[in-house]
Amino acid sequence: MSGLQDLYREIILDHYRAPRNRGELPVPPAHLVEGFNPLCGDEVVLYLEVEDGVVTDVKTAGQGCSISQASTSMMSAAVKGKPVDDARALIRAFKALMSIHESKLEGAEETDLSADLEGVRLGDLEALQGVVKFPVRIKCATLAWNVLQQGLDETAAESEA
Amino acid sequence: MSGLQDLYREIILDHYRAPRNRGELPVPPAHLVEGFNPLCGDEVVLYLEVEDGVVTDVKTAGQGCSISQASTSMMSAAVKGKPVDDARALIRAFKALMSIHESKLEGAEETDLSADLEGVRLGDLEALQGVVKFPVRIKCATLAWNVLQQGLDETAAESEA
Amino acid sequence: MMSATTSTLDVARIQADFPILARTVNGKRLVYLDSASSAQKPEAVLAAMDRIYRESYANVHRGVYTIAEEATAAFEAARTKVARFIGATDSREIVFTRNATEAINLVAYSWARANLREGDVIVLSHLEHHANVVPWHILRQERGVEIRWIPITADQRLDLDGLDDLLDGAKLLAITAMSNVTGTIVDVAGLAARARAAGAHVLVDGCQAVPQMPVDVHAWDADFVAFSSHKLLGPAGIGALWARAELLEAMPPFMGGGEMIRDVTTEGFLPNDIPWKFEAGTPAIAEAVGMGAAVDYLQAIGMDTVRAHERALTQYALDALADRFGDRLTVYGPAGADDRGGVISFLFDEIHAHDVSQVVDEEGVCVRAGHHCAKPLMRQLGVPATTRASFGVYNDRADADALVEALAKAEAFFAI
Amino acid sequence: MMSATTSTLDVARIQADFPILARTVNGKRLVYLDSASSAQKPEAVLAAMDRIYRESYANVHRGVYTIAEEATAAFEAARTKVARFIGATDSREIVFTRNATEAINLVAYSWARANLREGDVIVLSHLEHHANVVPWHILRQERGVEIRWIPITADQRLDLDGLDDLLDGAKLLAITAMSNVTGTIVDVAGLAARARAAGAHVLVDGCQAVPQMPVDVHAWDADFVAFSSHKLLGPAGIGALWARAELLEAMPPFMGGGEMIRDVTTEGFLPNDIPWKFEAGTPAIAEAVGMGAAVDYLQAIGMDTVRAHERALTQYALDALADRFGDRLTVYGPAGADDRGGVISFLFDEIHAHDVSQVVDEEGVCVRAGHHCAKPLMRQLGVPATTRASFGVYNDRADADALVEALAKAEAFFAI
């Protein structure tokens, strides 16, 4: 089961079993955003509080496989308290980590993404790198990050309006 | 070219080169009916005069391949002056002649059609039997007969109305 | 192959007909348990398609030359085979589509748009696959029809208590004959009779039933039946709509193009005869021939034998799962195999369906995890996903055993 | 196979790649001259499809197990190949359909129904195939759009004198890039520029152009391009719509079912991302892979080389026909091969197209007779049918010579 050990690193199983930042935030002031993985029905729900360009609080709900839920938990821990710009850099870096394989699977053009990885500390998140060997699961890992991106875009649009 | 000689019997080529009953009839009293072969664009136009249950006059127009036009010519000669009932018996007999193969091609269920052939004198029309070896051409041969059938049905409906 | 009167399948012999079963995954033999999603293909099907391409390939219905005639004859012969396979007596009633999904959309775009108006009622069930849900949602958005849902019981059968109320004033009952999630077999004939009594037309999603049991569209007394070749041991890329000839005759065309016309001018067009009226453009030629070869293959086995095999193997697997995992594993659907096809959906209390599927793949066992394109049903089950094992004619008890062993490994892997 | 820089084709070597060319008809070698209707398939395409079925067949996008991942990867890799083949930079812009016909119907049902209203204008040409006529007739019946027709010249080119008037107020120009009857090559980029200036969207029927010449959808500046695999040396049963991503994003779904959804409830549904939003149900999996293998094969030859070959062979055949039959044979389309693809339609004064085709088949020569799904054009030509010979990469001068000899026999046979 060596391939499996790569996919299911201990730290991933830990986040899966004991997810960080589970819960809800009052909406508003928090912003609510949801995402689905159409393949497997995984669901990520994100409550996002953004103030003065900082992600002041994050809570998560939803259900899904170990990869999607661990990724959600790790994401919430990584961005909570961070400036929005840092969170966006993390999104880009994480997607770059996943994208070499994802682009092959979905047929998107390959572009050089290494720039997105430079200077960003992924920390625990790097444990998710084993996912790229299992192309179908990449969507499980990226779901939370797509939801975060959508949430940040929407709060930015709101604060402009 | 033995297969071809079977398809293009001399009598067929004769009807093709010198079609009988070409022309038009005033509508009304004549009835006008047209048919197409969607495969090749062959066109058969029929002017039909029916009085007291007799096909008193027939004229034909249209254009198409030797088989469709020869069949039209032979049909017109065969039914002109005949009682409608005899014309209908001829339609059934002619289709029976063609149908063994047509049903195979189109996947229709095979039914016993020999009854339709019994007691009907096809005469010259039998020359068209070679067509069954060329399944795609069967529609060329039957086109005129389908048009005739439609014409007889329509005149019957009109006289009832 | 077995004769139609034999009731047990010589699975070892059948397996030898399926080239892919010789392959290994991660060094393990391939245990393919996802036939409800798509079935593997026997050599006879692959050979029939290959032969067309190597010997008689040409566009159909368009050429008078020899290979075009051969291709056309093979294509139309396949239509007749498919018609007979489901008890249809008129092969003009078979419209070739890409898949069952297109077959249902064809009915939604052509028949329903011509016959249903705002407020008209369509009755579906909570067991339906998205293919028999979304076309009606699209129609509702466009036309404002009303959709009513037949609920399900705790063991995922249809709950028919309120059926007459649901059918009251309905124009269409669109129902699956067998759930692709729980395997639940639906009493189509019984439902169709009640739908007809209420004045509704009946569409049957035969995707799962047609490959697994004897089907007779007239015994069902249906108006429309949709199914796919790829679940029937045939190639993907082709499926069929069966519909009563008089309905097809009256329906407006769906897609426009070559083949479906009798005449075209700059002013308009005249449609072709059925079934070609609904087959616009160049069809899937080799695939039709492959589908014909697939029904030949199944008919040689005998659909009664297929059904007996599915039932016996499903019962065996249900028992084996219960023995090994007890309450830790929830199995959905009717309790016994008599009322279900060869499909078993299940869920460990603590392990997500997706993760289970991943771990058992390591053992060469292919099972599907997800919502199985039946999200309304998933919501009824109260879960986002299940793991599903499903059986084909090439599966045997050793495959069910392999599943149980692989699941035990998954359970151990995710144990806290 | 030749490299992309070589400009003449080693046809003998190419022929060896096409298994069907080894067969005989009536004891004569097969001279296949109906590639405009459907092309033959090289071994590489057949092998790619066979390999999927024998090694990696499973439904796509649905399973996490190994063979499902392999099938999905092969399917999506084919999409990327097809995208690159026509110069698209984003493979999400390729929607797999059954054929070009469905691709155009998709635009008519989805984009046009969302964007066109009663009285809106669609501009077509008299060169169009029914696939690019009938969907618009159906739309006109439903929505009351107006269809205007670009007329043709005496040698069957587009007559562009009145184009600006025709385009005035138009919402869509839907035009073939190459006639399947006369071979006329249309200046798509020029027309598209004028259409855009008039505010119209541009749909290109690339069925004949994509297999025969280098195509770049961005150089054309088109919005939609439809084409079929089966004319491109690939299998039937699959085709593609290329469309700009932002258009696809904005378009409503066409068919509903599995794969095209993000979520489904009893109340409604959310569509999936592009391109899957438009791919309802199980797709033609092996066929997509086969289409990918076909574009690989053509790309290895080089589309410039393919075009040069078509031009040279067409010119040779035009000359040979004129030499042998003179005025007795009417040949349609532009006089020289520079402005036409590898398609030649012709008619003997006294012999019907159908009969000619039948007689030359006796010599093993496959040519098509009929209206070629272009009845509006046939009416312009003033004939019900023509005979048509068309060339593929596997044809050579010996094939053109065989055509001329066979036609001479037909002429003799029907001589009075």
Ligand SMILES: Cc1ncc(COP(=O)(O)O)c(C=O)c1O
């Ligand atoms: C120019 C043109 N457009 C459209 C089509 C339709 O292609 P298909 O039948 O593959 O949908 C064809 C081929 O028949 C064609 O030649």
Ligand SMILES: Cc1ncc(COP(=O)(O)O)c(C=O)c1O
């Ligand atoms: C019950 C049922 N209906 C419809 C479908 C859709 O079939 P297809 O994807 O072949 O159109 C399926 C299979 O996925 C099914 O199981």
